[in-house]
Amino acid sequence: MNTRFSRHDEHVVDTVLSEAGGTQSDGLRNALLELRGFAHAPALSSELHARETAPAIDLGRARRARRRVGLTSLAVVAAMGLGVGAAAAASPDFRDSAQETVAGLISSLAAAPSAPAETELPEPTAAPTAPPVAPAAPPAPEHVRSATPDAPHSDAGTAAKPGRSEEALRRQGPTLPKLPEQASRATPAARVPDHAAPSAGIPRSPHVPASPGTAHKTKQDEVASVGTAHETAEDEDDSAGKGRGSR
Amino acid sequence: MTFDELYRTFSPAVCGYLTAQRVDDPEATTHDVFLAVLPRIESLRGGTEGAKSLLFTIAHARVVDHWRRRSRIPAALEYEPDLDVRTSPSAEELAVDGSSVLSLLRVLSPEQREVLLLRIVADLSLEQVAQIMEKSVGSIKQLQRRALAALKKQPAIESWGTP
Numbered sequence: 001m002n003t004r005f006s007r008h009d010e011h012v013v014d015t016v017l018s019e020a021g022g023t024q025s026d027g028l029r030n031a032l033l034e035l036r037g038f039a040h041a042p043a044l045s046s047e048l049h050a051r052e053t054a055p056a057i058d059l060g061r062a063r064r065a066r067r068r069v070g071l072t073s074l075a076v077v078a079a080m081g082l083g084v085g086a087a088a089a090a091s092p093d094f095r096d097s098a099q100e101t102v103a104g105l106i107s108s109l110a111a112a113p114s115a116p117a118e119t120e121l122p123e124p125t126a127a128p129t130a131p132p133v134a135p136a137a138p139p140a141p142e143h144v145r146s147a148t149p150d151a152p153h154s155d156a157g158t159a160a161k162p163g164r165s166e167e168a169l170r171r172q173g174p175t176l177p178k179l180p181e182q183a184s185r186a187t188p189a190a191r192v193p194d195h196a197a198p199s200a201g202i203p204r205s206p207h208v209p210a211s212p213g214t215a216h217k218t219k220q221d222e223v224a225s226v227g228t229a230h231e232t233a234e235d236e237d238d239s240a241g242k243g244r245g246s247r
Numbered sequence: 248m249t250f251d252e253l254y255r256t257f258s259p260a261v262c263g264y265l266t267a268q269r270v271d272d273p274e275a276t277t278h279d280v281f282l283a284v285l286p287r288i289e290s291l292r293g294g295t296e297g298a299k300s301l302l303f304t305i306a307h308a309r310v311v312d313h314w315r316r317r318s319r320i321p322a323a324l325e326y327e328p329d330l331d332v333r334t335s336p337s338a339e340e341l342a343v344d345g346s347s348v349l350s351l352l353r354v355l356s357p358e359q360r361e362v363l364l365l366r367i368v369a370d371l372s373l374e375q376v377a378q379i380m381e382k383s384v385g386s387i388k389q390l391q392r393r394a395l396a397a398l399k400k401q402p403a404i405e406s407w408g409t410p
Contacts, residue, residue: 016366019373019388020395028399030408034348038263038368 009036250288253298254281261306264368267349268310268360276313280305296375303369304379307361314357351401359394362387 013032017024088094261280265273283305284298291298328334332353352360358380365376373391377384398404 012367012370016363016391017395020392024395025399025405027404027407027409028395031348031351031398031404032363032367034408035267035352035363036367038267038364039260039370040263 005033005036009033009039012036248291248295248298250281250285253284253288253302256295257299257302260369261302264303264306264364265310267352267364267368268313269349270310270313276306276309280309299369300371300375300378303365303371303375306369307365307379310361351398351404354397354401355394359390359397362390363394366391 010033013029013036016032017029088098258277258281262273262277265276265280270276280302284302287301291301293300352363355363361380362376365371365379366373371379373384373387377387380387382390
């Protein structure tokens with residue numbers, strides 16, 4: 001608080017005292033002068049002074065906001081790019097697929113550079129060249145599956161639809177490549193182990209609960225299963241051999 | 248008078264007036280007062296005195312709002328013994344505390360205090376104060392006279408300001 005008082009301050013206080021009339025003490029005058037000191041409060045922050053020109057502030061804010069939005073979107077895109085890069089670096093499958101895609105694109109571009117719309121079509125044709133190698137692995141799991149706990153599951157699938165015969169499965173066959181044969185083999189191979197497993201001591205025995213599902217099967221299925229029992233045993237041996245080989 | 252000049256000239260007085268009225272945040276309220284004046288700056292009449300009158304009219308309204316709000320809602324502030332008006336100052340405080348000129352105003356009624364602050368801190372005339380407080384000049388004179396008489400009765404006032 002400012003303790004020095006200007007003439008104006010004294011004039012203000014003296015005016016008030018004279019308006020009240022009577023004799024005023026020095027103590028009261030000093031107190032009023034001190035009160036007058038509140039008029040000389042410390043300078044306030046210059047925030048308002050900076051905002052004197054409101055339109056300019058608004059424009060500046062808008063520009064800043066636009067800049068902020070641009071920077072934010074840029075940062076988000078950069079972060080996503082980093083994430084994709086990290087994923088590519090981490091998983092070899094991703095790199096392989098990316099390489100295949102790039103190779104397919106390059107080969108298609110080299111083959112038909114004038115038709116960019118068709119460049120994507122050769123990709124599926126190029127892809128099947130690789131799958132023969134890759135599906136070579138899946139069949140083994142399929143055979144293994146026929147001899148492993150998954151087989152009862154396929155049994156249960158057939159049990160859930162009692163009216164389904166092998167023909168129906170064969171009809172569906174063309175939709176799933178290489179499945180028809182495996183399905184025809186898998187169903188008996190799965191059934192026989194349900195009865196034969198306890199004697200054979202193969203770990204399929206725990207999934208005996210699948211046998212109730214076979215109770216709902218048609219007689220044709222049962223006959224077929226009995227008729228193919230010896231075949232399934234052979235298949236089983238084959239599949240076991242393959243399974244070991246694959247392992 | 249530009250807004251810049253208005254702010255530089257009167258913001259200390261407005262802030263001092265609000266501080267003497269014990270508004271919770273005098274600086275923020277001062278900013279509010281000037282922001283309320285800003286849209287009307289083009290239509291101001293009466294020169295510097297007109298601007299000053301308008302400023303303290305708005306400041307007075309803010310003070311009234313503050314005390315009305317305070318009467319309804321208890322202030323959620325940290326406890327500061329110096330600001331606790333329910334306590335009576337000790338003899339040491341009365342003797343030592345140099346900034347307790349505001350404590351002298353405790354004996355005044357709100358209207359008497361308002362008149363004194365508007366006359367002395369805001370440096371407004373009797374007519375301007377009467378206009379702001381929506382009273383007659385005579386009643387303002389009466390309030391001022393009674394306020395000074397009440398101050399004069401204070402024991403500490405006789406030796407006020409003398410070492």
